[in-house]
Amino acid sequence: MGEFLSSIDYWMFLKAFIIGGILCVIAQILIDKTKLTPARILVLYVTTGAILGGLGIYKYLVDFAGCGATVPLTGFGNNLAKGVIEEVSKTGFLGAFIGGIKASAGGITAAIFFGYIASLVSKPKMKKQ
Amino acid sequence: MENLNTNKDYQKYVNKKSPNSPILKNCFNAFWVGGLICVIGQIIYDYFIFRGFPQDLTNTIVSISLIFLSAFLTAINVFNKIGKFAGAGSLIPITGFANSIISPAMEYKSEGYVMGVGAKMFTVAGPVLVYGISASVIVGLVYLLFNTQVIMLV
Amino acid sequence: MKKIGNQTFKLDNPVTILETASIVGKKESDGPLAKYFDVCLEDEFYGEKTWEKAESKMIKTSIETVLKKSKIPISSIDFLFAGDLLNQCISSSFGIRDFEIPFLGIFGACSTFVEGLMLGSMLLDGGAGKFGIAATSSHFCSAEKQFRFPLELGNQRPPTAQWTVTGSAAAVLAKDGIGPYITHVTPGKIVDKGIKDANNMGSAMAPAAISTILTHLKDTGRKPTYYDAIITGDLGHIGKSIVLDLSKTEGYQLSSVYNDCGVLMFDKEKQDTHSGGSGCACCGTVFSGYFFNQLKEKKIKKMLLVATGALMNSTSSQQGESIPGIAHAVSIEI
Incomplete structure (x- = not known):
């Protein structure tokens, strides 16, 4: 563990914090100013991420901020685009239909499976506020 | 007072009358909570890279870990409180995507496990998958056509 | 009748x-x-x-x-x-x-x-x-x-x-009883001023409330002060202030008698309910609980109860329709 702690690049944490924070602030401004619903914001982010990923721009942000760029939903979009490009280079035309989900299979499956488990073990509660 | 006979005038008047969201406070909370979630992701990432996992796999591990965290907090009825406080700060990271799948699954449990949980799970997050995946297919087709990253053409 | x-x-x-x-x-x-x-x-x-x-x-x-x-x-x-x-x-x-x-x-x-x-x-x-x-x-x-x-x-x-x-x-x-009596009823007309924001119902319904209140006063020839209380159903804080504003421009001064069940129901600061209460039960419980008690104790002798409704659903919202408002009034006297 000590070895791990000494290997950490704390500068990277700061960059992840700031870039991740900024991406959230942009969405917050959109929510408060335009009354866009959360679903629309998520769609906007994932599509933007996919486009920036497709154009090869988003990877610079990932190189710079690590999880600050991959954890926000734009990173999910970028991952879809990245996966599709890799797969197209490997298998050609069919790759366009395989690569996206293949690259993000872990996240999607986890959300569905944990969602199902959560619905088994828990139920919604009245909001206090 | 101005004449409010037309709908447009009334809408203008209502906009003036309605209090704005406390945008500075919201942005501040969104910033630090969103940033913090990304840092948690970075810690997990660094740890698995340190343990010698390949980069792609590590990214997936980060996603799954955060999704699990989000599922856990949603199931113990805590995530909505974080969301109310942090707004986009917990919505935009992958945690928000997970919450938007898990919360309808829990809510529609009362309509049964097939047509309730199974069908309604994607009422909020479905569009994200539809647009994300469709965008990726288009990216793939464009890449196939030009067989190079589009940016090289510009 | x-x-x-x-x-x-x-x-x-x-x-x-x-x-x-x-x-x-x-x-x-x-x-x-x-x-x-x-x-x-x-x-x-x-x-x-x-x-x-x-x-x-x-x-x-x-x-x-x-x-x-x-x-x-x-x-x-x-x-x-x-x-x-x-x-x-x-x-x-x-x-x-x-x-x-x-x-x-x-x-x-x-x-x-x-x-x-x-x-x-x-x-x-x-x-x-x-x-x-x-x-x-x-x-x-x-x-x-x-x-x-x-x-x-x-x-x-x-x-x-x-x-x-x-x-x-x-x-x-x-049919027979010793009051409080319902003496007049004023069914409302649908009023739609084009508000589309489902998170701003008070503003969508306020014009309907004003229409019904003012029509009732004109029809009966009563002044606002005839009533000890003119109470709307669930306009909340924003809707309430719109009613006060707009009735003033029509030449009616309601502020001394007017209030709203959505405003009365919650403590805005402590309970974090934003613009106030809403829902069918808002007008219902506040009248049945608080105002009926006041009428029984003769603290309020004449009141106009004006419940407001937003006649929309989530499909109409998603299709971009505006929110039609309605308000029905009953005059209750002892």
């Missing part, structure tokens, strides 16, 4: 509101009006498995309570008007299916309670029986589920949003 003016009906034989009952959830019983409600629930599930079942049970309880309080046997009730917000008014019909009372389901969104009082008093005035019931219910959780988002979704409510009241109210109307 005869029609006076444009929209108002004057009852020949004023109908007595014999008794009322109210049941509310936890948050409402933490509010400033707590002591006026008959039943306060600790658990929003009310011992049931789903929000919808809980809401049905609430309306059942409120009707049972009002029958017990008024000491009228269930077999003497000639008709029952009830409605709520859930698709096809299921809370009402499921809640009362065991009662064996002639049932007339109504939908006026959050104006349902007054719509029931209005129709009931008109029927009794016309000689259709001796006793009738008007009832309604709403539930924060079932309303959120149907109209907005799952409860566990981590979203923020804008400051214009209102909080759906969890509760149910019922009133027994009697």
